[in-house]
Amino acid sequence: MSTMNEGQMRAVRIHNYGGSEQMELESITVPKPAAGEVLIKVHAAGVNPVDWKIREGYLAEVIPHTLPLTLGWDFAGEVAAVGQHVEKWRVGDAVYARPDLSKNGAYAEYITVSANEIASKPKTLSWQKSAAVPLVTLTAWQALNDIGQLKQGDRVLIHAGAGGVGIAAIQLAKQAGATVYTTASSRNIEFLKSIGADEVIDYTQQDFSKLADLDIVFDTMGGEVLEKSWATLKKGGCLISIAEIPNEELAAKHEVSANFCFVQANSGQLSEISNLIDSGDITVEVDSVFRLDDVAKAHEKSESGHTRGKIVIQIQEE
Numbered sequence: 001m002s003t004m005n006e007g008q009m010r011a012v013r014i015h016n017y018g019g020s021e022q023m024e025l026e027s028i029t030v031p032k033p034a035a036g037e038v039l040i041k042v043h044a045a046g047v048n049p050v051d052w053k054i055r056e057g058y059l060a061e062v063i064p065h066t067l068p069l070t071l072g073w074d075f076a077g078e079v080a081a082v083g084q085h086v087e088k089w090r091v092g093d094a095v096y097a098r099p100d101l102s103k104n105g106a107y108a109e110y111i112t113v114s115a116n117e118i119a120s121k122p123k124t125l126s127w128q129k130s131a132a133v134p135l136v137t138l139t140a141w142q143a144l145n146d147i148g149q150l151k152q153g154d155r156v157l158i159h160a161g162a163g164g165v166g167i168a169a170i171q172l173a174k175q176a177g178a179t180v181y182t183t184a185s186s187r188n189i190e191f192l193k194s195i196g197a198d199e200v201i202d203y204t205q206q207d208f209s210k211l212a213d214l215d216i217v218f219d220t221m222g223g224e225v226l227e228k229s230w231a232t233l234k235k236g237g238c239l240i241s242i243a244e245i246p247n248e249e250l251a252a253k254h255e256v257s258a259n260f261c262f263v264q265a266n267s268g269q270l271s272e273i274s275n276l277i278d279s280g281d282i283t284v285e286v287d288s289v290f291r292l293d294d295v296a297k298a299h300e301k302s303e304s305g306h307t308r309g310k311i312v313i314q315i316q317e318e
């Protein structure tokens with residue numbers, strides 16, 4: 001899809017916080033890359049729960065935004081222009097990233113991003129699949145490797161294994177040589193075993209809190225799931241949540257460490273992730289693909305909380 005007029009692009013923005021009806025497909029000016037930035041022609045954008053959480057205004061106190069705001073913080077695309085002092089990237093390079101959450105996002109034909117945030121996209125993946133990778137895989141990497149210091153032989157429980165983060169986490173944990181337990185509903189059991197889960201606990205039938213002596217619990221749910229997770233860890237074990245800041249007193253009571261992970265852009269880690277994908281060690285699961293003018297349906301699907309893998313917005317024709 002080409003831009004409508006010279007210097008103009010289509011973008012999905014909100015002018016007020018609220019429901020999916022707040023998102024408007026508009027024609028706006030293509031941004032210019034500042035020094036240290038690149039302009040990206042976006043081919044596809046990933047949809048993540050943070051998109052509708054920001055849309056609703058739930059994170060307004062944590063991440064200061066100026067409205068109107070273009071949503072979407074995951075993309076794959078090609079470098080269309082480079083700003084001053086950018087040495088590493090050339091026009092035409094195929095890249096992907098999780099750009100800065102405090103700036104305009106990637107539900108748009110173009111986005112400007114810091115040259116330090118992007119990496120070459122996996123060569124073996126389509127634009128759509130590439131756009132499904134950065135945010136969730138960086139999150140799983142930073143939680144398990146940077147915080148959890150996951151190592152061979154560890155026993156790890158990954159909650160919501162069939163979600164975007166869960167699918168990435170299961171595969172990274174298997175790569176590290178861990179034994180992987182995960183939770184999901186019945187329809188996802190065989191799929192999760194096929195990507196490496198050793199035991200899938202059907203949360204609609206079974207109670208995961210029968211597990212014990214785990215080295216790491218990766219909590220992607222919060223609430224009751226987080227509460228019931230403490231007792232599954234061994235003394236000295238490590239709980240990492242991306243859903244809720246864990247209670248330090250409960251951590252002390254169970255003699256485990258408690259951590260909250262908030263994903264950060266990291267170009268070096270994304271490059272390593274591209275290599276793992278191109279060598280066949282990590283596969284990418286796309287639940288569904290929507291067009292830019294159907295973004296409200298994409299958000300409604302994400303908000304349902306029961307997708308398998310990622311929702312993607314296709315922006316250019318493949």
Ligand SMILES: NC(=O)c1ccc[n+]([C@@H]2O[C@H](COP(=O)([O-])OP(=O)(O)OC[C@H]3O[C@@H](n4cnc5c(N)ncnc54)[C@H](OP(=O)(O)O)[C@@H]3O)[C@@H](O)[C@H]2O)c1
Pocket residue numbers: 048049050135136139159160161162163164165166183184185186187188203220221241242243261262263302305306307308309
């Ligand atoms: N702090 C951070 O930096 C950070 C980064 C990324 C994500 N997050 C947050 O982490 C959460 C997960 O993100 P995501 O992208 O993986 O979400 P997602 O893709 O929307 O997760 C959907 C999955 O959750 C599963 N699920 C729902 N209820 C469940 C339950 N009770 N037990 C086990 N699985 C359940 C569903 O499986 P079934 O269909 O089988 O029910 C579905 O596959 C979101 O709240 C997101 O905002 C935080």
